[in-house]
Amino acid sequence: MAKKKNKKQTKNWKKFWKIGAEEFNTQFLGMSKDGELVATEGHHIYNLHDLARKYGTPLQVIFPFVLEDRLKDLFGYFQAYIKIYGYRGKFFYHYPMKVNQNKEFVLPLISEGANLEVTSANELWIVKKLWEGERFNEKIRVLCNGPKTDQYLSLIEELRSKGMNIVPIIEGPEEIERVLKYKGDVGVRVDLSIKADTHWDKKFDRFGLSEKDILNLPKMKNLKIMHYHLGSQIKTQKSILEGIKHAFNIYQGLQKINPSLDTMDIGGGFGISHEKKKFYTAKSVSSKIIRLLKNLSDKAGIKHPNLAVEWGWYVVDPAQVTIYKVISKKYIDKANARAWYVIDGSFMNDLKDTWAIHQKWHTIPVNNMTSPLKRVWLAGSSCDSDDKYTAGGDYILLPKLNGEDQYIALLDTGAYQDSLSSHHCLLSLPAKIAVKDGATKLVRKHESAESIGKFFGWNGDKENRL
Ligand SMILES: Cc1ncc(COP(=O)(O)O)c(C=O)c1O
Structure with missing residues (x-):
């Protein structure tokens, strides 16, 4: 009986976070029994909470099998209708x-x-x-x-x-x-x-x-x-x-x-x-x-x-998620949201469309997916007051902080964001991994201060005294 109840609760939470659903392009995402976000490729399961802890955040996770499935489906539709309509x-x-x-x-x-x-x-x-x-x-x-x-x-x-x-x-x-x-x-x-x-x-x-x-x-x-x-x-x-x-x-x-x-x-x-x-x-x-x-x-x-x-957008956008850790919380007086959650990355740098075209993001927790929730706004780590995500002045529902590290995922970040990204306040770009065939590949390491410095001409020569 208890097992049945648990199954029902999991189903309700999955529905709440809009995962495991084709109409939201999240058919490959699910939730573990411990309330953690997982991705499924055939019989392989990737636990995104484990990956975030292992590789550190900010972190982009690429799912090549999602790209392949979406393109395969697209070819399938057109080829089928070409046949049907002669x-x-x-x-x-x-x-x-x-x-x-x-x-x-x-x-x-x-x-x-x-x-x-x-x-x-x-x-x-x-x-x-x-x-x-x-x-x-x-x-x-x-x-x-x-x-x-x-x-x-x-x-x-x-x-x-x-x-x-x-x-x-x-x-x-x-x-x-x-x-x-x-x-x-x-x-x-x-x-x-x-x-x-x-x-x-x-x-x-x-x-x-x-x-x-x-x-x-x-x-x-x-x-x-x-x-x-x-x-x-x-x-x-x-x-x-x-x-x-x-x-x-x-x-x-x-x-x-x-x-x-x-x-x-x-x-x-x-x-x-x-x-x-x-x-x-x-x-x-x-x-x-x-x-x-x-x-x-x-x-x-x-x-x-x-x-x-x-x-482009249609095929690649759902094939990547971006994961951040919440690093602090600040109370907000009289607004739709009750608190700022400050993340260890930047909307202005890593998800430029947040700022450029007021892009909305499907935002969900990576752990504590079944915990009590709080209405929040998200703040990036740069000094800029525009470095924020408020879901258009509304609010985002995320778990209340409970002393444990809280990770969050922004879904559908595969299109355009990477080549538009920048280095405001010289923050590091997210590291990047790809998960495929049950294995994880590190594609881009977290940027070091030295590598970003070089990009801005600090080459470590004598003149720079570095
Ligand atoms: C000529 C051309 N083709 C294709 C695309 C891809 O568009 P979308 O990603 O919206 O499908 C663009 C986007 O700017 C474009 O300029």
Whole structure:
């Protein structure tokens, strides 16, 4: 009887923390019988409380199997609907490297069949190293967005001459002439005149050619891809579908002039709600996209386009959690929260979107998951009054401190945060581990004062007296 009651209580707490639930992208997270956060990969279990104590905090934990599962599912949905609707175009996934360039993210995605999208010569340099090390299949395709500096274009040319399927995407009028001389496939980005349901302010959009200019491009016999990107974290599936409908008209016009055009790349933007309200799903959107593209092209009497997507956030965000330890508590008078919990890291440094776009985070305890709770706000360890997380002025429920070290986890931190991170007050970045096949790999050690000092020019030479 007691066992039954315990099981029910565990279930209630899991529900309370929204873990073990597909709709919150936490199906791999659970709770041990001691109230500790665990992650499950097949029959392997990783206890995150043990890992936090072993490796120290702040700590990022990467779950490569989550990346692989999410991408596998995405391929599965599109391939299934292509079959069901008799669609004759192909589906391609291009991983936008800007979302997370760490090796532990890029390699598992490539192994699941991801192509790549890069935005700078430096990202392309990583691709070059992989290529030279024969780390990926020759057939992989690399799309090159972003302003084409001379260095960037030369690298594109070099890799094409070595046999890579690498496609520069024209972003602006100044690139047209140079890309026209390119011998391989090329693409062009269009700045759609419609506004999607995102926080992106359309009046500051400066990427791609206008709808008018794109139709006035000189004829290109190697034009293969028409690309657009409506912004990140699109809030509704309607908005994704409206983008496709609108873009299709331009695609059709462009194809009349350039019959080699056969691929529509709809960019990124598939969202994940950190506020954890119910959200649209990849399964339903993929079905609607294929049906819509089929109907539009059948009606227009043109070949079904190949479809490329660059959904970064959706695929990688849930594959990492960031763990902090609470290092002190301060009472708050007259606010939604009763106390500040100060953490041993920084929102401004490690989770920049907290500050930049007022990102909300799914925040849960790593231990004491079944203890009495307190309404708190979280403060980072830098001197900055903006270094805080208050869930938008509301509060976060976390366990009351009981004298034991309290660890907390912020979920869904895999997208963008690492390359945006900084060193305010010279705080160290989180250490980084990856858990896979029952083993743990240390990917980045805690930064020492010396290594951060070096970054700021304190090289330990005589002149610095270090
Ligand atoms: C051209 C392009 N593709 C893809 C992405 C990835 O977007 P998301 O992570 O929102 O899916 C971005 C993000 O800025 C982008 O600029």
